[in-house]
Amino acid sequence: MSNDSYEAETTAKAAASGNAATEGFLQRTKKANIVADVARTNRIATRLVKALNDVAREENVTYDEYNVFKAWLIKMGTDGEWPLFLDVWLEHTIEENHNADKQGSKGTIEGPYYVPNAPEHPASSTIEMRPDEPGTPLRFFGQVTAVGGAPVKNAKIELWHADDLGFYSQFAPGLPEWNLRGTFIADNEGNFEINTIQPAPYQIPTDGACGDLIAAAGWHAWRPAHLHLKVSGAGHQLITTQLYFVGDTHLADDVAGAVKPELILDPTKLDGGKAEVRYDFVLDPA
Numbered sequence: 001m002s003n004d005s006y007e008a009e010t011t012a013k014a015a016a017s018g019n020a021a022t023e024g025f026l027q028r029t030k031k032a033n034i035v036a037d038v039a040r041t042n043r044i045a046t047r048l049v050k051a052l053n054d055v056a057r058e059e060n061v062t063y064d065e066y067n068v069f070k071a072w073l074i075k076m077g078t079d080g081e082w083p084l085f086l087d088v089w090l091e092h093t094i095e096e097n098h099n100a101d102k103q104g105s106k107g108t109i110e111g112p113y114y115v116p117n118a119p120e121h122p123a124s125s126t127i128e129m130r131p132d133e134p135g136t137p138l139r140f141f142g143q144v145t146a147v148g149g150a151p152v153k154n155a156k157i158e159l160w161h162a163d164d165l166g167f168y169s170q171f172a173p174g175l176p177e178w179n180l181r182g183t184f185i186a187d188n189e190g191n192f193e194i195n196t197i198q199p200a201p202y203q204i205p206t207d208g209a210c211g212d213l214i215a216a217a218g219w220h221a222w223r224p225a226h227l228h229l230k231v232s233g234a235g236h237q238l239i240t241t242q243l244y245f246v247g248d249t250h251l252a253d254d255v256a257g258a259v260k261p262e263l264i265l266d267p268t269k270l271d272g273g274k275a276e277v278r279y280d281f282v283l284d285p286a
């Protein structure tokens with residue numbers, strides 16, 4: 001790859017990726033699905049407002065602190081970082097609620113960088129990447145079955161992940177549109193084999209409102225390296241998940257709280273610096 005595109009990636013700005021995530025979210029969200037249940041809205045909104053006031057009272061929050069908070073919330077909007085903030089610090093609880101009754105594979109959060117309709121490929125394929133894509137080549141393969149063990153014929157595996165510098169295509173400058181994003185159609189037995197590269201540990205943008213909070217509170221911005229997946233099949237429920245890598249420094253302190261023991265891969269190292277790992281997905285009935 002050219003030095004130009006490296007430079008473009010490393011000059012990625014929080015507001016650019018934040019606003020791209022905000023735009024994508026607004027385009028995909030079906031506002032018609034919102035159910036105006038006044039009693040439920042009343043209960044949840046009342047509890048949220050009370051929680052804020054409890055903290056303000058118990059911590060004796062001053063006007064100076066209140067104004068810093070107000071300015072920070074405004075910045076969150078102008079940086080487009082509401083999706084990032086919510087997906088990092090709240091989505092894991094929503095995901096637990098959503099998948100509580102599932103028997104099949106563990107899910108975890110989607111995060112802010114999913115893009116639908118990535119280019120489709122057959123069961124055994126290489127994901128779109130640059131000719132000299134940096135990183136350890138990874139052969140990721142497995143089978144998609146139903147809870148009872150029956151293969152899910154032609155299951156759909158959507159995979160997206162960061163590159164070796166921790167950047168996502170369409171959210172950092174200088175990357176091809178579908179770099180390290182693809183939709184793979186498993187064979188008649190639900191088998192798939194995807195060639196990609198191992199992503200790098202990932203730091204959420206530090207130069208926007210979320211980064212301001214992290215710095216001010218003395219937290220860190222790291223997520224362990226991860227593959228994002230959506231796996232689905234006819235007659236089955238879609239599962240959104242992520243897979244991590246054994247030994248990663250940030251498995252135990254993911255800023256997004258989205259690691260589960262069932263989601264940690266232990267790839268086999270092969271000759272020539274390559275790695276391979278099997279992961280089978282189990283889908284719940286629709």
Ligand code: MBD
Pocket residue numbers: 084087088109110111112113202204223256258
């Ligand atoms: C990511 O790549 C991610 O997966 C999450 C959850 C938040 C920010 C960036």
Ligand code: FE
Pocket residue numbers: 111113202226228
């Ligand atoms: Fe991610």
